[in-house]
Amino acid sequence: MGRLNADCFDTAPALLRVADAVALIRERLPVLAGIEAVPLARADGRILADDLIAPLDLPPFDNAAVDGYAFLAADLTDGRSHLPLGGRVPAGHAPAGTGAGHAVRIFTGAPMPPGTDTVAMQEDVRVDGAAVRLPAGLAPGANRRRAGEDIARGSRAVPAGTRLGPRHLALAAALGLADLRLRASLRVALFSTGDELIPPGEPLPPAGIHDANRPMLAALLRRLGAAPFDLGILRDTPGQVRDRLAAAATDYDLVVTSGGVSVGEEDHVRAAVEASGALTLWRLAIKPGRPVALGTVAGTPFIGLPGNPAAAYVTALAVLKPLVLHLSGADDMTPVLTVRSGFALEKRPGRREYLRVCLRPGEAGLPEATIAPGGALTGLSASDGLVELAEDLTAIRVGDPLPYRPHGDLG
Numbered sequence: 001m002g003r004l005n006a007d008c009f010d011t012a013p014a015l016l017r018v019a020d021a022v023a024l025i026r027e028r029l030p031v032l033a034g035i036e037a038v039p040l041a042r043a044d045g046r047i048l049a050d051d052l053i054a055p056l057d058l059p060p061f062d063n064a065a066v067d068g069y070a071f072l073a074a075d076l077t078d079g080r081s082h083l084p085l086g087g088r089v090p091a092g093h094a095p096a097g098t099g100a101g102h103a104v105r106i107f108t109g110a111p112m113p114p115g116t117d118t119v120a121m122q123e124d125v126r127v128d129g130a131a132v133r134l135p136a137g138l139a140p141g142a143n144r145r146r147a148g149e150d151i152a153r154g155s156r157a158v159p160a161g162t163r164l165g166p167r168h169l170a171l172a173a174a175l176g177l178a179d180l181r182l183r184a185s186l187r188v189a190l191f192s193t194g195d196e197l198i199p200p201g202e203p204l205p206p207a208g209i210h211d212a213n214r215p216m217l218a219a220l221l222r223r224l225g226a227a228p229f230d231l232g233i234l235r236d237t238p239g240q241v242r243d244r245l246a247a248a249a250t251d252y253d254l255v256v257t258s259g260g261v262s263v264g265e266e267d268h269v270r271a272a273v274e275a276s277g278a279l280t281l282w283r284l285a286i287k288p289g290r291p292v293a294l295g296t297v298a299g300t301p302f303i304g305l306p307g308n309p310a311a312a313y314v315t316a317l318a319v320l321k322p323l324v325l326h327l328s329g330a331d332d333m334t335p336v337l338t339v340r341s342g343f344a345l346e347k348r349p350g351r352r353e354y355l356r357v358c359l360r361p362g363e364a365g366l367p368e369a370t371i372a373p374g375g376a377l378t379g380l381s382a383s384d385g386l387v388e389l390a391e392d393l394t395a396i397r398v399g400d401p402l403p404y405r406p407h408g409d410l411g
Contacts, residue, residue: 015285017391018352021294022322024281029301031329032253033183040178043164045225047183047330052158054175057148062112064089065143069103069125069132070116073140082131089113103132112144119143151175161331163225183329185227189248190217193234193241193260193269194307212309212377213258220316221256224324234260234269242272249276249300254327256320259307261293269304273297279304285391287353289315294323301327310376314354317386317405339387339404342368345396352391356383357404369402383407 016024035049064070071083086102089095091109100115103125112119118140126133151157157175158168164180172180197211198204214230221228231248234241234257241260248255260269261282270293273279279295282304286292289311293304303320305312325332340362347353355371356379362368372383385406389396396402 015283015290015350016281017285018318021281021284021292021319025294025319025323026326029323029326031183031327032301033186033328035181036184037179038182040169040172040180043169043172043180043182044166045223046164046180046185047225047325047328048158048160048162048164048168049181049183049329051156051160052172052175052177052180054151054153054155054157055177056175057153058150058171058174059145059147061147063145064106064108064110064112064119065145066119066121067107068119068122068143069134070099070106070112070119070144071103071132071134072100072116073118073138075101076134076136081136082128082133085127085130085132087113103134117141117144159331161329163325163330183225185225186254186324186328187252188221188226188228188324189231189252189255190214190221190228191231191234191244191248191255191257192307193236193257195236197233197259199233213305213307213312216309216313217256217258217305217316217320220320221324224321225328225330226254226324236260236268238268238271241268242275245269245272245297245302246276249298249302252300254324255297255300255302256305257302258305258312261291261304261306269293273302273304277302284315284319285351286315286318287351289318290351292319294319308376310356310380313380314386318352318354334405336388337404337406338366338401339369340364340366341387341396341398341400341402342370343396344398347389347394347396349392349394353389354386354405355389356380357385357387358382359384363399366401367404369404 083103086099086104088105089110091107095111095113098115099113104113120134120138124135157171192211192214196209198208200210218228218230234244257269270279273295276298277296279293281294284290284292289306291306292315295302303323305315322332357369358372359367359369369387372379374382385404388403
C-alpha cells in the first residue's frame with residue numbers, strides 16, 4: 001500500500017466547487033488497488049485491471065444467422081431458382097464436404113459449408129423431393145455471420161477500468177476466458193463520530209440517536225466494489241479520534257469518517273487528521289454537506305463526510321464515489337440523465353445543490369421530477385433520485401430540463 005505526500009491535496013480556494021474537487025482527486029491521487037486473477041464467476045461488479053484483448057475471433061467461424069439452406073449465390077445465375085439438396089449441418093457439427101452446387105440444410109450457429117456464402121430462411125424455401133427452390137433476389141452473404149464480425153482476434157473487447165457487469169461477463173465467456181485480471185477490492189476503514197451515536201439494535205439513552213451513516217456508507221462502498229471494514233464509532237475524545245485514525249491509516253487503503261469535520265468545539269476529526277497528515281480541503285461548495293474533508297492520515301487518503309445522513313448521502317454521491325472509483329482504477333462513466341422540473345424554486349448562487357425528487361410521467365417523453373415528501377431521511381428513502389442544480393443557477397421554472405442522478409448511480 002503506497003503512501004501519499006501530506007500536501008497532495010493542497011489547493012487555494014477556501015470553498016471548492018464539486019467538479020474541481022473531483023478533478024483534484026484524479027490529478028493528485030494514484031490508483032491504490034492491486035491486481036489479482038479472479039475466476040469469471042466471481043468477477044461481477046469488479047474492476048478490470050488491463051484491457052481485455054480478444055484471444056480469438058468472435059464468432060470463430062462463418063456461421064448461419066438463421067435456420068434455413070446454405071448455398072453459393074453465384075449458383076443462382078441466369079434465372080436459376082432450384083438447387084439439389086446436399087446434406088445437413090446442425091449447430092455444433094462440422095460440415096461434411098463442400099456445399100458448392102447444392103443447397104445444404106443448416107441451422108442457426110452452424111458453420112457455413114465450404115463453397116457456400118448465403119443462407120435462405122427456411123420459411124422462404126420450398127423443398128420438392130431432392131430439389132430446393134430458393135427465393136429470388138437474395139443478396140450474396142445474406143443471413144451469414146462472418147468470422148470476427150462481432151470482434152476480431154487481437155482487438156480490445158473491454159477497456160481497463162471498466163466495472164464489469166453481466167454483459168461484460170457474457171463477452172469474456174464467449175471469448176473463452178475463465179479468469180480475468182482485476183483490481184483488488186479497495187480496503188476502506190469506516191468510522192462514524194459522535195457521543196450521541198448508538199448502534200442500531202441497542203436501546204437509546206436520553207439525547208442519543210441511532211447511527212444511520214455506517215450501514216448506509218458500508219452498503220454504498222460494497223456497491224462500488226470496495227471492501228468496507230466497519231470500525232465503529234469514534235467518541236468525542238481528541239486522543240481516541242487521533243489514535244484510531246492513525247492506526248487505521250496503517251492497515252487500510254482509504255479512511256472514511258462521517259461527522260466531526262466542522263468547526264465546533266466537539267468536532268475533533270480535523271485536528272486528529274492534521275496531527276499525522278494534512279487536511280487541506282474541508283469546505284466544499286455543495287448543499288447539503290458543505291463540511292467535506294479531504295486529506296491524508298499517515299500517507300493514506302482520508303475523506304470526512306458530514307454527520308447528517310442526508311448530507312452524507314449526497315456528498316458520497318458527489319465526492320466519495322469518484323474517489324473510491326479512482327483509487328480502485330475504475331472509470332466513472334455513469335451518465336447524467338435529464339428530467340423536466342415539476343416545481344418552481346428560487347436558489348442562491350454559489351453552491352451545487354442536490355434535491356431529493358420523485359419521478360412521474362411527463363410531456364415530450366421526459367419524466368417529470370417533483371420534490372420528494374418528508375424530512376431528511378424519509379424524503380431520501382421515498383425519492384427516486386437527485387436533481388443537480390449548478391452553482392450559478394438562481395431559479396428553476398416548471399418545465400425546465402434538469403440533470404438527474406438516479407439512486408442506482410451509487411451502485
